[in-house]
Amino acid sequence: xxxxxxxxxxxxxxxxxxxxxxxxxxxxxxxxxxxxxxxxxxxxxxxxxxxxxxxxxxxxxxxxxxxxxxxxxxxxxxxxxxxxxxxxxxxxxxxxxxxxxxxxxxxxxxxxxxxxxxxxxxxxxxxxxxxxxxxxxxxxxxxxxxxxxxxxxxxxxxxxxxxxxxxxxxxxxxxxxxxxxxxxxxxxxxxxxxxxxxxxxxxxxxxxxxxxxxxxxxxxxxxxxxxxxxxxxxxxxxxxxxxxxxxxxxxxxxxxxxxxxxxxxxxxxxxxxxxxxxxxxxxxxxxxxxxxxxxxxxxxxxxxxxxxxxxxxxxxxxxxxxxxxxxxxxxxxxxxxxxxxxxxxxxxxxxx
Amino acid sequence: xxxxxxxxxxxxxxxxxxxxxxxxxxxxxxxxxxxxxxxxxxxxxxxxxxxxxxxxxxxxxxxxxxxxxxxxxxxxxxxxxxxxxxxxxxxxxxxxxxxxxxxxxxxxxxxxxxxxxxxxxxxxxxxxxxxxxxxxxxxxxxxxxxxxxxxxxxxxxxxxxxxxxxxxxxxxxxxxxxxxxxxxxxxxxxxxxxxxxxxxxxxxxxxxxxxxxxxxxxxxxxxxxxxxxxxxxxxxxxxxxxxxxxxxxxxxxxxxxxxxxxxxxxxxxxxxxxxxxxxxxxxxxxxxxxxxxxxxxxxxxxxxxxxxxxxxxxxxxxxxxxxxxxxxxxxxxxxxxxxxxxxxxxxxxxxxxxxxxxxxxxxxxxxxxxxxxxxxxxxxxxxxxxxxxxxxxxxxxxxxxxxxxxxxxxxxxxxxxxxxxxxxxxxxxxxxxxxxxxxxxxxxxxxxxxxxxxxxxxxxxxxxxxxxxxxxxxxxxxxxxxxxxxxxxxxxxxxxxxxxxxxxxxxxxxxxxxxxxxxxxxxxxxxxxxxxxxxxxxxxxxxxxxxxxxxxxxxxxxxxxxxxxxxxxxxxxxxxxxxxxxxxxxxxxxxxxxxxxxxxxxxxxxxxxxxx
Numbered sequence: 006x007x008x009x010x011x012x013x014x015x016x017x018x019x020x021x022x023x024x025x026x027x028x029x030x031x032x033x034x035x036x037x038x039x040x041x042x043x044x045x046x047x048x049x050x051x052x053x054x055x056x057x058x059x060x061x062x063x064x065x066x067x068x069x070x071x072x073x074x075x076x077x078x079x080x081x082x083x084x085x086x087x088x089x090x091x092x093x094x095x096x097x098x099x100x101x102x103x104x105x106x107x108x109x110x111x112x113x114x115x116x117x118x119x120x121x122x123x124x125x126x127x128x129x130x131x132x133x134x135x136x137x138x139x140x141x142x143x144x145x146x147x148x149x150x151x152x153x154x155x156x157x158x159x160x161x162x163x164x165x166x167x168x169x170x171x172x173x174x175x176x177x178x179x180x181x182x183x184x185x186x187x188x189x190x191x192x193x194x195x196x197x198x199x200x201x202x203x204x205x206x207x208x209x210x211x212x213x214x215x216x217x218x219x220x221x222x223x224x225x226x227x228x229x230x231x232x233x234x235x236x237x238x239x240x241x242x243x244x245x246x247x248x249x250x251x252x253x254x255x256x257x258x259x260x261x262x263x264x265x266x267x268x269x270x271x272x273x274x275x276x277x278x279x280x281x282x283x284x285x286x287x288x289x290x291x292x293x294x295x296x297x298x299x300x301x302x303x304x305x306x307x308x309x310x311x312x313x314x315x316x317x318x319x320x321x322x323x324x325x326x327x328x329x330x331x332x333x334x335x336x337x338x339x340x341x342x343x344x345x346x347x348x349x350x351x352x353x354x355x356x357x
Numbered sequence: 358x359x360x361x362x363x364x365x366x367x368x369x370x371x372x373x374x375x376x377x378x379x380x381x382x383x384x385x386x387x388x389x390x391x392x393x394x395x396x397x398x399x400x401x402x403x404x405x406x407x408x409x410x411x412x413x414x415x416x417x418x419x420x421x422x423x424x425x426x427x428x429x430x431x432x433x434x435x436x437x438x439x440x441x442x443x444x445x446x447x448x449x450x451x452x453x454x455x456x457x458x459x460x461x462x463x464x465x466x467x468x469x470x471x472x473x474x475x476x477x478x479x480x481x482x483x484x485x486x487x488x489x490x491x492x493x494x495x496x497x498x499x500x501x502x503x504x505x506x507x508x509x510x511x512x513x514x515x516x517x518x519x520x521x522x523x524x525x526x527x528x529x530x531x532x533x534x535x536x537x538x539x540x541x542x543x544x545x546x547x548x549x550x551x552x553x554x555x556x557x558x559x560x561x562x563x564x565x566x567x568x569x570x571x572x573x574x575x576x577x578x579x580x581x582x583x584x585x586x587x588x589x590x591x592x593x594x595x596x597x598x599x600x601x602x603x604x605x606x607x608x609x610x611x612x613x614x615x616x617x618x619x620x621x622x623x624x625x626x627x628x629x630x631x632x633x634x635x636x637x638x639x640x641x642x643x644x645x646x647x648x649x650x651x652x653x654x655x656x657x658x659x660x661x662x663x664x665x666x667x668x669x670x671x672x673x674x675x676x677x678x679x680x681x682x683x684x685x686x687x688x689x690x691x692x693x694x695x696x697x698x699x700x701x702x703x704x705x706x707x708x709x710x711x712x713x714x715x716x717x718x719x720x721x722x723x724x725x726x727x728x729x730x731x732x733x734x735x736x737x738x739x740x741x742x743x744x745x746x747x748x749x750x751x752x753x754x755x756x757x758x759x760x761x762x763x764x765x766x767x768x769x770x771x772x773x774x775x776x777x778x779x780x781x782x783x784x785x786x787x788x789x790x791x792x793x794x795x796x797x798x799x800x801x802x803x804x805x806x807x808x809x810x811x812x813x814x815x816x817x818x819x820x821x822x823x824x825x826x827x828x829x830x831x832x833x834x835x836x837x838x839x840x841x842x843x844x845x846x847x848x849x850x851x852x853x854x855x856x857x858x859x860x861x862x863x864x865x866x867x868x869x870x871x872x873x874x875x876x877x878x879x880x881x882x883x884x885x886x887x888x889x890x891x892x893x894x895x896x897x898x899x900x901x902x903x904x905x906x907x908x909x910x911x912x913x914x915x916x917x918x919x920x921x922x923x924x925x926x927x928x929x930x931x932x933x934x935x936x937x938x939x940x941x942x943x944x945x946x947x948x949x950x951x952x953x954x955x956x957x958x959x960x961x962x963x964x965x966x967x968x969x
Contacts, residue, residue, distance in 0.1 A: 063801060063803045083806060086807065091663060091811060094663065096636075098637075100628075100633070100637050101589060104591075104637065104648075105589055105646035106646075127629070129629075130628070130629040327624050330615065330621060334623065343761075345761055346761045357395070
């Protein structure tokens with residue numbers, strides 16, 4: 006936890022992006038989370054990702070529910086509107102906001118309690134609706150703000166700080182999303198920023214619902230021995246299987262990738278993700294193969310990380326299916342929305 | 358036929374009730390009769406009493422032919438068209454003395470509940486139809502049209518008007534038009550040849566419906582949302598509000614599709630539940646679209662948490678509550694006004710909400726538009742409290758009108774240019790001393806960015822746990838509610854204002870109250886009437902209450918919720934407010950109002966003196 010607010014003015018030598026903005030200008034207010042919290046690393050990765058994408062701050066919308074993770078949306082991009090809604094209901098706020106203005110980039114940050122317990126229904130239906138947004142779950146298996154109860158992602162046999170052992174099977178957000186037909190599914194570890202940043206960038210540019218489950222240890226309530234969501238356990242059991250490199254539009258793919266081990270996928274705005282398969286044989290565009298692979302690895306206590314599944318080919322994104330006006334609904338002039346007096350007079354004939 | 362009672366003065370003043378089985382297509386035959394009478398210039402109301410079911414259960418439709426244009430249910434049945442054997446016994450009982458019962462005489466009546474004081478008229482409907490048409494489903498449907506034909510002869514309804522209505526409906530389907538016209542004629546001719554047509558309870562042309570339409574409140578409200586410029590509708594299906602979104606969507610498909618590209622200038626989202634529906638409305642409104650959700654009591658219960666967030670974070674949203682019978686699931690297809698308290702104080706913590714009370718479909722249209730203006734002007738949730746009776750029944754209303762000069766009141770929203778002119782933007786500062794602060798929309802300028810939250814915040818929009826900072830915002834919200842009282846629609850006053858006795862009511866009670874006032878007038882009891890159209894109550898309500906010694910509060914719930922709200926939110930003494938309550942689930946009639954007022958007057962000698 007920090008007690009001193011950093012000045013917003015940066016040193017002139019700080020690198021700037023295409024908009025002339027430094028990373029500092031993508032920061033938010035000071036984090037109030039515990040020192041060493043995995044969530045702060047996710048915040049840093051989001052800042053890096055937005056800076057790298059040359060994102061105009063006001064074009065970003067930050068959404069969250071309730072919980073430690075949901076607080077973090079105020080810790081990045083202070084030039085963006087934020088909406089810290091009610092517990093487990095951020096997906097509906099995101100759906101409505103997105104319906105009103107399809108031009109903005111929506112990033113939701115949630116936790117395992119917010120997403121997998123109280124908010125499971127809303128998460129499931131936002132995936133099904135294929136809302137164009139990035140949904141980050143900061144997953145630590147525990148309720149932090151209420152001091153250490155198990156969440157629905159807690160593994161069987163994991164031990165709470167006070168000694169309780171969890172008996173109920175966990176809900177795995179990656180398997181859940183795959184089973185629902187999500188078109189962008191990733192898992193990452195908050196301690197691996199190099200992996201996380203391109204995933205966030207690709208997720209923000211994906212047209213449709215992109216979900217990243219970030220294993221993000223809770224240093225206060227779930228970082229002890231016998232916890233399966235501690236830093237030590239996660240470091241030992243996470244397994245990077247499908248690294249993603251994000252390549253912005255108009256930039257050539259600079260690195261030479263070995264044939265058969267890399268898959269370039271073009272995103273709708275012309276940017277690309279190049280998936281590097283690290284000793285994995287399945288095709289990440291095949292959801293069923295991804296499901297089998299992840300499920301098998303979970304049984305061996307292994308968290309596969311990386312961009313697990315991507316499908317840019319389908320067009321089930323909400324506005325695409327709705328055939329919405331390309332002009333955001335909140336900007337259509339009233340003159341185009343009102344049928345007018347003459348139409349009403351004519352309509353009255355129907356009711357006589 | 359027995360002697361016909363009170364014949365001459367019942368012309369254009371009687372009630373026909375149809376007893377049917379739901380799912381048999383009777384609704385179109387019944388509305389055919391109603392619309393034909395309406396087109397003869399005679400005022401009508403239609404009330405549908407239907408089960409929460411798709412097929413096979415009893416359903417009734419009631420047409421009140423009312424030369425005085427009363428909007429309420431009559432509470433009396435003069436002619437029963439008894440087409441449901443299952444309910445035959447009770448249907449016979451319901452007919453008023455001197456009335457008529459029409460039944461299908463194809464089969465002998467197994468349960469003949471004879472009544473000497475009514476006329477029983479048999480028409481062999483099934484036989485007529487079976488002799489002329491094939492197919493089981495076809496025969497069932499056309500039997501309805503055949504009784505409409507017989508009824509047209511008995512009531513002297515112009516057959517050409519009915520034929521005209523049929524060709525409007527089936528103009529593009531000549532086979533259907535042909536069979537319907539034939540079935541109509543079968544019933545009509547049979548009645549003409551075998552029965553004494555017309556009955557004394559009959560229809561004669563008037564000129565009291567021109568410039569009027571027959572429309573239900575949900576259709577009118579959905580149309581109002583289109584004219585208000587709403588672009589996002591989110592909902593979860595629930596009786597009796599479903600047809601509001603159906604109407605909105607239907608009108609949008611007509612008026613909001615780009616003629617060149619086919620792209621839609623609206624989005625209707627069927628949410629997974631009411632929690633999500635209101636969340637989407639809050640999200641869309643926060644992002645600058647006009648958004649709304651239609652629902653009913655159970656949906657409001659679920660929406661409470663988000664309503665509190667919208668109140669505290671000051672996000673506009675419009676919620677239509679088409680009220681039905683509670684508590685719990687209650688009776689989903691019956692009407693009530695029992696969500697008044699629920700909506701007025703929805704959600705935990707100190708909250709108070711703006712409520713609008715339309716009395717008929719016409720007001721559903723205009724108040725729908727006003728609801729969006731108020732929500733955005735005041736940056737708060739606005740509830741439109743309609744009910745099943747208004748929402749789903751056909752009412753006679755003046756034509757809906759529109760002024761093309763109307764522009765939405767988007768309230769205090771800062772543009773990029775206005776933001777550029779500010780030193781710094783603070784979301785919750787009361788710059789204009791009217792307790793309404795300025796808001797900004799995402800995507801406009803980084804200078805307008807702020808963090809919307811339901812947690813404690815100060816007037817600068819940042820998180821706080823400081824008592825004084827918290828109270829500054831909470832106190833301003835209280836002042837904002839006082840500002841709201843100046844913006845909401847004024848109550849409607851009927852009467853000179855100088856009478857000692859008064860009636861105060863809301864919403865769909867209006868028709869019954871107006872009819873009761875006429876009855877009371879004939880008994881030389883004069884009352885003033887105030888119909889409240891909105892909460893918070895303004896000065897007009899306060900001064901009306903203080904000007905009357907004895908006030909009857911007429912409403913459709915058990916616990917006198919409007920009376921409770923008046924005692925909480927005005928200075929009126931409780932003892933001066935007498936409740937007249939109707940909570941049967943059926944639309945209110947004037948009778949309990951007349952009886953209630955006369956009863957109190959009889960018990961209070963001093964008040965009886967008023968009866969001059």
